[in-house]
Amino acid sequence: MPFSSDKLYHHGGNLRELADKNNIRRQSIIDFSASINPLGPIPELNAILDNSIPEIMHYPDYGYKELRSAISRFGGWDQSMIVPGNGASELIYASPYIHEFKRALIAVPSYNDYTEAARRAGIPVEYYYCDESNNFQIDIRAFSSMIRPHDLIIIGRPNNPTCTVLTTGEIESLCIAHKESYFVIDESFIEFTSHESIAGKLPDNVLMIRSMTKFYAIPGLRLGYAVGAPHHMCELKKRCIPWGINCIAAKTGIASLENSGYQSHSREAIQRLLFNFFTKLNEFPELRIYPTNSNFFLVKLQPPLTGELIHRRLICKGIAIRQCTNFIGLDDSYIRIAVRTEPENAAFTSALDDILKDYGT
Numbered sequence: 382m383p384f385s386s387d388k389l390y391h392h393g394g395n396l397r398e399l400a401d402k403n404n405i406r407r408q409s410i411i412d413f414s415a416s417i418n419p420l421g422p423i424p425e426l427n428a429i430l431d432n433s434i435p436e437i438m439h440y441p442d443y444g445y446k447e448l449r450s451a452i453s454r455f456g457g458w459d460q461s462m463i464v465p466g467n468g469a470s471e472l473i474y475a476s477p478y479i480h481e482f483k484r485a486l487i488a489v490p491s492y493n494d495y496t497e498a499a500r501r502a503g504i505p506v507e508y509y510y511c512d513e514s515n516n517f518q519i520d521i522r523a524f525s526s527m528i529r530p531h532d533l534i535i536i537g538r539p540n541n542p543t544c545t546v547l548t549t550g551e552i553e554s555l556c557i558a559h560k561e562s563y564f565v566i567d568e569s570f571i572e573f574t575s576h577e578s579i580a581g582k583l584p585d586n587v588l589m590i591r592s593m594t595k596f597y598a599i600p601g602l603r604l605g606y607a608v609g610a611p612h613h614m615c616e617l618k619k620r621c622i623p624w625g626i627n628c629i630a631a632k633t634g635i636a637s638l639e640n641s642g643y644q645s646h647s648r649e650a651i652q653r654l655l656f657n658f659f660t661k662l663n664e665f666p667e668l669r670i671y672p673t674n675s676n677f678f679l680v681k682l683q684p685p686l687t688g689e690l691i692h693r694r695l696i697c698k699g700i701a702i703r704q705c706t707n708f709i710g711l712d713d714s715y716i717r718i719a720v721r722t723e724p725e726n727a728a729f730t731s732a733l734d735d736i737l738k739d740y741g742t
């Protein structure tokens with residue numbers, strides 16, 4: 382079935398629309414539809430907000446020197462390899478302009494904006510469909526055999542919504558085997574995992590993109606960055622808008638990257654929350670929970686349950702989930718659920734229990 386751009390462009394976390402449609406208060410919704418660190422932003426954020434007020438009257442530093450220097454210290458990359466962006470989104474949408482690509486090849490199901498970014502740049506898109514029976518893991522040999530010179534390949538690592546992760550070795554072997562193709566590796570969720578980043582040994586034909594909105598819980602502030610070979614970064618920068626990052630986001634980014642205590646605490650707490658939530662969800666025979674490498678679960682519902690039904694019943698109880706019908710390669714038998722705090726996860730399982738009892742499954 383063809384997907385219209387509008388349908389593709391639907392995301393999780395759209396609380397205003399959900400609240401208006403269902404006649405509920407936006408503030409009363411527990412949001413399991415966007416996969417954001419449930420611990421919230423760094424504690425220094427309030428002080429940053431207060432101290433930034435005088436700076437609002439000035440333009441941010443055009444070159445974002447301090448922010449790039451903080452990213453450089455955080456990851457050990459040279460500053461010439463770093464381009465910050467207004468969320469990972471700005472960089473994903475800029476990446477198809479780095480070269481003249483003949484085609485974009487995208488493994489699906491995956492984040493729909495990869496397709497949208499290629500389409501907006503006028504690049505034809507083709508898909509590699511991951512096999513459900515293999516938990517949606519990419520079969521690296523089959524995928525590799527589809528790649529042609531001058532392809533743009535975009536891979537989520539971990540991948541949204543399937544939570545799969547290609548190893549750094551697999552990515553490296555793809556990059557070496559296809560030197561005339563270019564690989565965008567979206568590591569927006571990597572900090573939730575214990576997986577090694579591809580950024581430790583970036584081949585020349587790779588652009589690594591990170592979101593800071595998820596792990597550092599600032600989707601409303603917007604921040605991300607890309608790392609790659611300096612000559613590619615010059616091309617990328619040309620496609621980013623001037624002053625795309627506001628001074629508050631830049632300062633919050635620096636403080637977030639420097640707060641290693643917050644980072645390790647978040648990782649430990651989220652691993653615990655994930656384990657407990659997974660154990661509870663797994664008790665429902667009506668659900669198949671796919672293995673996760675991130676802070677969210679892809680779930681398959683047994684008939685007669687559908688994503689639409691679960692969504693309609695949960696939203697009445699003030700709970701938002703991500704329906705998966707607009708992910709290419711998925712349908713209404715799938716939903717995506719983020720992990721949240723212990724009481725919120727308990728509210729979710731209790732609400733789901735009530736719904737499933739009603740359906741006598």
Ligand SMILES: Cc1ncc(COP(=O)(O)O)c(C=O)c1O
Pocket residue numbers: 467468469470471492537540541567569591592593594595600604605
């Ligand atoms: C896999 C993936 N990459 C990138 C983004 C965009 O992130 P940002 O908020 O930094 O623009 C999202 C948002 O949901 C995502 O799921």
